[in-house]
Amino acid sequence: MAVYTEVSADDISAFVAEYGLGAVLTFKGIAEGVENSNYLLQTEGGSFILTLYEKRVKPEDLPYFITLMDHLAARGITCPRPVHDLEGVALKTLCDRPAAMVSFLNGISLKRPSFAHCGELGRALAELHQAAADFTGFRANALSLEGWQDLAAKAAPGADSVAPGLEQTIRDEIAWLEAAWPHDLPSGVIHADLFPDNVFFLGEKLSGIIDFYFACNDALAYDLAICINAWCFEPDGAFNATKARQMVAGYQAVRPMTAQEIAAFPILCRGAALRFLLTRLYDWRNQIDGALVRPHNPIPFLERLRFHQQSLSAATYGFDAE
Amino acid sequence: MAVYTEVSADDISAFVAEYGLGAVLTFKGIAEGVENSNYLLQTEGGSFILTLYEKRVKPEDLPYFITLMDHLAARGITCPRPVHDLEGVALKTLCDRPAAMVSFLNGISLKRPSFAHCGELGRALAELHQAAADFTGFRANALSLEGWQDLAAKAAPGADSVAPGLEQTIRDEIAWLEAAWPHDLPSGVIHADLFPDNVFFLGEKLSGIIDFYFACNDALAYDLAICINAWCFEPDGAFNATKARQMVAGYQAVRPMTAQEIAAFPILCRGAALRFLLTRLYDWRNQIDGALVRPHNPIPFLERLRFHQQSLSAATYGFDAE
Numbered sequence: 001m002a003v004y005t006e007v008s009a010d011d012i013s014a015f016v017a018e019y020g021l022g023a024v025l026t027f028k029g030i031a032e033g034v035e036n037s038n039y040l041l042q043t044e045g046g047s048f049i050l051t052l053y054e055k056r057v058k059p060e061d062l063p064y065f066i067t068l069m070d071h072l073a074a075r076g077i078t079c080p081r082p083v084h085d086l087e088g089v090a091l092k093t094l095c096d097r098p099a100a101m102v103s104f105l106n107g108i109s110l111k112r113p114s115f116a117h118c119g120e121l122g123r124a125l126a127e128l129h130q131a132a133a134d135f136t137g138f139r140a141n142a143l144s145l146e147g148w149q150d151l152a153a154k155a156a157p158g159a160d161s162v163a164p165g166l167e168q169t170i171r172d173e174i175a176w177l178e179a180a181w182p183h184d185l186p187s188g189v190i191h192a193d194l195f196p197d198n199v200f201f202l203g204e205k206l207s208g209i210i211d212f213y214f215a216c217n218d219a220l221a222y223d224l225a226i227c228i229n230a231w232c233f234e235p236d237g238a239f240n241a242t243k244a245r246q247m248v249a250g251y252q253a254v255r256p257m258t259a260q261e262i263a264a265f266p267i268l269c270r271g272a273a274l275r276f277l278l279t280r281l282y283d284w285r286n287q288i289d290g291a292l293v294r295p296h297n298p299i300p301f302l303e304r305l306r307f308h309q310q311s312l313s314a315a316t317y318g319f320d321a322e
Numbered sequence: 323m324a325v326y327t328e329v330s331a332d333d334i335s336a337f338v339a340e341y342g343l344g345a346v347l348t349f350k351g352i353a354e355g356v357e358n359s360n361y362l363l364q365t366e367g368g369s370f371i372l373t374l375y376e377k378r379v380k381p382e383d384l385p386y387f388i389t390l391m392d393h394l395a396a397r398g399i400t401c402p403r404p405v406h407d408l409e410g411v412a413l414k415t416l417c418d419r420p421a422a423m424v425s426f427l428n429g430i431s432l433k434r435p436s437f438a439h440c441g442e443l444g445r446a447l448a449e450l451h452q453a454a455a456d457f458t459g460f461r462a463n464a465l466s467l468e469g470w471q472d473l474a475a476k477a478a479p480g481a482d483s484v485a486p487g488l489e490q491t492i493r494d495e496i497a498w499l500e501a502a503w504p505h506d507l508p509s510g511v512i513h514a515d516l517f518p519d520n521v522f523f524l525g526e527k528l529s530g531i532i533d534f535y536f537a538c539n540d541a542l543a544y545d546l547a548i549c550i551n552a553w554c555f556e557p558d559g560a561f562n563a564t565k566a567r568q569m570v571a572g573y574q575a576v577r578p579m580t581a582q583e584i585a586a587f588p589i590l591c592r593g594a595a596l597r598f599l600l601t602r603l604y605d606w607r608n609q610i611d612g613a614l615v616r617p618h619n620p621i622p623f624l625e626r627l628r629f630h631q632q633s634l635s636a637a638t639y640g641f642d643a644e
Binding site: 009 | 364432
């Protein structure tokens with residue numbers, strides 16, 4: 001939940017006028033997104049989300065995110081569609097911050113997605129990958145192997161205060177992944193943060209995918225491995241193999257994966273678990289006094305990592321045995 | 323900004339079904355109100371605000387607030403209109419908390435209201451007082467003289483750490499107000515917390531008054547004194563006499579005040595300044611670690627109190643000399 005920058009009525013009225021969208025009808029800070037300030041904005045011209053990009057987003061990355069959403073929306077993906085002002089500009093400035101307005105998407109995010117929702121998510125992820133296949137932008141994944149090494153150097157020393165043996169677990173896992181990580185899988189644009197709170201549903205139907213601010217170019221199958229980690233573990237830590245099976249089947253119905261991708265899948269799942277373990281561990285140990293956002297507990301991702309370490313075959317995740 | 327209680331998609335769908343308002347289209351926590359959890363809810367039947375009442379609201383007071391909003395909305399006041407479920411119930415339970423759904427009001431709250439907005443506010447306040455004249459509910463003002471004495475006993479000792487001499491200033495002011503406070507002014511329902519963030523405008527037109535959770539029965543003129551404190555001081559501390567004049571004129575155009583009310587007005591302004599000084603001082607000195615809301619600085623209300631202490635006549639606030 002976050003509104004870091006307060007925008008005055010005069011500021012928002014002047015800003016909206018640049019789009020020719022009529023008068024402002026309502027303007028409310030919303031508790032969505034933890035990195036940026038988000039507002040619900042309704043004008044005579046429609047409903048929108050206005051985002052002010054705060055310090056954790058690099059301004060030089062914003063054109064990639066904005067043009068990616070433009071690209072995906074034009075291909076029918078239900079993602080926020082950037083709104084361009086009367087001069088055609090989508091990435092603007094408001095209150096001294098980069099700012100963009102996107103279309104409002106109906107739907108609600110689910111705390112407890114069902115099997116059916118997981119199947120929908122798998123299909124939508126593959127459609128997103130396919131729709132982005134001809135996107136010409138490129139952004140390296142700052143949170144892959146190299147990024148993990150940097151994060152581990154900062155977050156691992158003293159990590160045993162969070163869980164006994166955690167520092168060694170991280171060092172061992174990074175060493176193992178350095179040796180095992182696949183480098184020649186089919187790649188393209190991945191969302192890279194497709195947790196349930198970034199997906200809207202209307203009933204069983206997926207109605208929106210939001211928050212593209214970790215999107216980057218990387219192995220497509222790694223994106224599915226992130227979703228397995230984010231959607232298929234129950235609150236008590238149990239891996240829900242039925243949800244994984246539905247998600248994998250949904251994905252493969254749209255984009256069948258190669259034998260190499262399937263063989264590498266357990267490794268990708270370990271990498272995805274480590275990635276979220278490291279960022280959550282870092283935020284957990286570097287809590288800012290007076291921050292408006294409470295960091296996530298890293299421990300569930302340690303448990304997920306341990307699960308994946310025991311998984312020797314892609315069959316665990318619902319792929320058919322070769 | 324506040325969302326203290328997370329409501330799941332299943333919970334909200336079941337809740338909305340009890341109203342017969344169709345399917346949920348969107349459901350977002352909003353950064354509005356500091357005491358309760360507020361959600362924007364759109365269903366096939368319209369747009370609403372859902373409030374879950376958190377610990378600072380006494381459950382036994384809620385029927386007063388809800389029936390007051392029902393009463394005012396029925397008389398054309400642009401306040402949230404409580405929505406009744408299929409059995410006629412407006413005050414319900416959700417996630418183990420009292421909860422109510424009200425109509426959504428367009429408009430935006432202003433950080434810097436103009437003269438014209440202050441005039442509109444004065445008129446709207448008088449209309450609210452008149453519309454509530456035949457409301458039969460009664461709630462004592464917990465934050466009048468007696469309440470201030472209790473608060474001062476808790477917040478004054480050691481207050482000099484916030485501003486030198488503050489403890490003595492509070493004790494002296496309470497003693498002065500005990501002697502001077504008028505007890506026989508025209509009374510009725512007052513909003514009691516009508517700050518600019520509780521009022522919506524569309525352009526220059528007032529479109530909504532929200533947050534009735536301090537409403538109570540007290541002197542009507544005291545409500546206007548609160549608004550003078552809340553709307554007519556500039557960020558640098560200056561009293562804007564033109565705004566006050568417009569507000570008073572707007573109020574009197576609808577409900578002309580009695581000579582007794584006008585004569586008492588400088589005293590009421592001192593009381594209103596002390597009331598917000600005390601609650602802000604208390605919250606300032608009792609900040610909760612990890613709270614999602616940053617308390618307001620009490621010092622501006624100390625400065626406003628000092629201004630009123632120097633004001634010997636209602637003419638200061640824009641009343642015509644008798």
